[in-house]
Amino acid sequence: MSEIVFYDIPGKTEDTKAWSPSTWRTRYSLNFKGIPYRTEWVEYPEIEKVCKEIGAEPTDKSPDGKPLYTFPVIHDPSTNTILSDSTPIAEYLDKTYPDSPKLFPPGTKGFHAAFDSAFYSILARTPSLWNLVALGACTNLTPRSEAFFRDTFWRRRCDETTPIEELAGSEGSERKEQNWREVEADWVKIGTWYEASGGLFLTGGETPCYADIVLAAWLVWARQSWGKGSEDWKRLERLDGGRWGRFMKAFEKYEAVV
Incomplete structure (x- = not known):
């Protein structure tokens, strides 16, 4: 191969x-x-x-x-x-590659379509995670990519009326706490889907599917942008009784960068 x-x-x-x-x-x-x-x-x-x-x-x-x-x-x-x-x-x-583990287990295509609709509706309704992470994601880029992001991607896809530096809000500000209240509400709601599954992952049991990967990708974006030791990442990990910290711990085995 x-x-x-x-x-x-x-x-x-x-x-x-x-x-x-x-x-x-x-x-x-x-x-x-x-x-x-x-x-x-x-x-x-x-x-x-x-x-x-x-x-x-x-x-x-x-x-x-x-x-x-x-x-x-x-x-x-x-x-x-x-x-x-x-x-x-x-x-x-x-x-x-049918002999490798399935991203979409048999019979889950409808489930994945419903997941996409529900999850992206949440993100579209409250862009607070984006607000909290955007500046860290931007400044994590190389200088050349950061300049392009600010001049092109940001203007094309995002809110031009608010400077990227102001989206999250300063530490302790009402703006930042409002962003966090919305993030907490959203991810506690998503957590109810996992509660219903009865397992660590959405289809139950100990093996992730593609929907779990989609969620993990958003969470790893936050971790990489804030820093693993940051107070913001620790706050997100602790949400919903530590659910998302445990969830991301289970994904560490799939995080090789080669």
Whole structure:
């Protein structure tokens, strides 16, 4: 089996080199399935150029109607397949490598569709996790990627009326506490899904599925952006009786960065 080439965006330190919630979904998937791969690190300003060079499809459109190229992208030399976007990549990995652990266990496609609708509705309604994490995610980038993020991505996708430095609110401010109240309410609600499953993961038992990976990718983004020893990360880990700390502990075995 040839190594899959996995395209990712680097953070500026070795400890936080892998940081993006979008690409962590693919990294977790590859590690969970035990599929050999290597990471090709590409700075933000080079993503479109690299995607066009290798033939990766755009995943969206910019407000001006131009194609939007994003990571993750994989190139699988074994099948000469180049694929964009984390969910199609996960589906491809299950189909192409059926003898490895399943990201989508049999009979769970409807469950995963319902999960996507419920989870992303929560994120769209209260962008407070984004507010708390955005500045750390931005400043974790290399200088070149950070400048691109601020000048391009931020203006295209986010709230231009509020400087990124002000989204979270200062320590002890009402703005920051309001963000945290909303995050706590959201993640306690998500925790009820796990309570109903009766296991560590959403389908019950001790083996994650792709929905668990989606949640872990958002949480690892927060951890990498704040820092593992930060008070913000410790606060998130302690939520819901420590549920999310235990959850992320279970994902440590899938966090190799190669």
